[in-house]
Amino acid sequence: MNSEFDLLIVGAGAGGIGAAHAAQKEGISYCVLEASHRVGGRGLTEALAPGIPWDLGCHWLHSGSINPLAAIADQHGIHYEKSDSSRAFYMKGSRLPEAQQQSFSNYMADQWQIVQQSAASGEDRALAELINYDSPWAPYYCYWQSLMTSDDVDQFSALDLVNYQDTDENWPIREGYGELLTRHAKGLTIELNTRAEKIDWSGNSVRVTTNRGTLQSKRVVVTVSTGVLGARDIEFTPELPLPTQEAITALPLGCYNNFAMLYDEPWPFDSDTPGRIDYSNGDDVNFAFKLKCSGWPYIYCAVAGRQARWLERQPIAESEHLMMSALVDIFGTDFKKKIVRFKASAWGDDPLVKGAYSASRPGQSHQRSILAQPIAEKLCLAGEAASEQAFCTAHGAWQSGRDAVSKLLNPVS
Ligand SMILES: Cc1cc2nc3c(=O)[nH]c(=O)nc-3n(C[C@H](O)[C@H](O)[C@H](O)COP(=O)(O)OP(=O)(O)OC[C@H]3O[C@@H](n4cnc5c(N)ncnc54)[C@H](O)[C@@H]3O)c2cc1C
Helix, strand or coil: CEEEEEEEEEECCCHHHHHHHHHHCCCCCCEEEEECCCEEECEEEEEEEEEEEEEEECEECHHHHHHHHHHHHCCCCCCCCCCCCCEEEEEEEECCCHEEEEHHHHHHHHHHHHHHHHHHHHCCHHHHHHCCCCCHHHHHHHHHHHHHHHHCCCCCCCHHHHHHHHCCEEEEECCCCHHHHHHCCCCCCEECCEEEEEECCCCCEEEECCCCEEEEECCCCCCCHHHHHHHHHHHHECCCCHHHHHHHHHCCCCCCCEEEEECCCCCCCCCCCCCCCEECCCCCCEEEEECHHHCCEEEEEEEEEEHHHHHHHHHHHHHHHHHHHHHHHHCCHHHHHHHHHHHHHHHHHHCCCCCEEEEECCCCCHHHHHHHHCEECEEEECCHHHCCCCCCCCHHHCCCCCCHHHHHHHHHH
């Protein structure tokens, strides 16, 4: 390994890959240091069965029409669905009639308006404070919102939701988002199994000590999660500036896990079964199911916040029981026999991430821009948490990596 660079990049997730492409374009010498044996970070595609990919992490190209990774997917021959499946709400197993579906949609729209009004008046409150709990839709709303930020409604800022640039187009990637990131990383200079342990930015250049030796660079972009930064898994000398440390604390990772239930083909549902099902028992069991995820024979579901943390600590049979009970409620007992494999991710337990994605604490949504500020013109944090308008996403991380390179190469004096 070379030992002196114009730029070192720590982490080869979407943020690190974005930063590396920017460095390559600038023609500077760079190297990405990645602790694990693979690229992609929270983008990870595995085989659910031979020839059937599923994503343990990111899967949807959010805000599809303005998502820069859509064009990159096109370049790599990766497919994504632009149209969304039909959707229906099932309450305690019964599909709701149209009027009640409409009542649910109205509730969601009203809640969004309340959140926007709060943001417009300059408030930065916990979403929990803005919810109309006197509605039968409230439990499902809380579940759904926890998926947006990977934490519970009392834990995150409603203003952060408004800051997110959402076109309401979420395009699932057929071959997997992890696969897209892997293909996009081909040809970049990346050292795998290379863990940054210490970053010394006290001198003119920056020294990065890894498990494979020490490297020197004019600048460093660090794209590890706020979970890893908050756990102080990397020692900075001197310590990071106080505002940066506060930003890390204000933007912790929540928990969010994906679940896949593989079924025997042929398609086991009636032709009028919707592609997406919102399920609620009216209380604490709420799930969003996608029945034929990206055209593959598996049902997708996700869980976030405290429930995800709790389920991650239980045997996987607990998650399977919860989700299968809801599906049996909808489709009847025989349905159980059709499921041949049940898989779950476990991001809270991943030592190189330590959670899912960053949820801004109430009152703290301004911290994203502080996190992204270059330090002494030679160090810059990047990754999803440092994105001001596309946080919690892969494309936000990717863009933030690119922006970090640009800020370090073109400092504002
Ligand atoms: C279950 C789940 C579902 C999601 N769904 C979506 C979705 O549908 N669409 C979407 O856009 N986003 C989604 N996201 C969010 C998206 O995956 C992340 O925002 C994005 O991938 C984060 O990229 P990153 O580069 O910021 O961080 P990471 O992907 O965490 O990359 C950081 C890298 O740093 C490495 N690292 C850690 N410590 C060290 C060290 N000391 N030295 C060197 N390397 C180190 C890690 O191994 C990792 O590869 C989802 C996330 C999860 C968990």
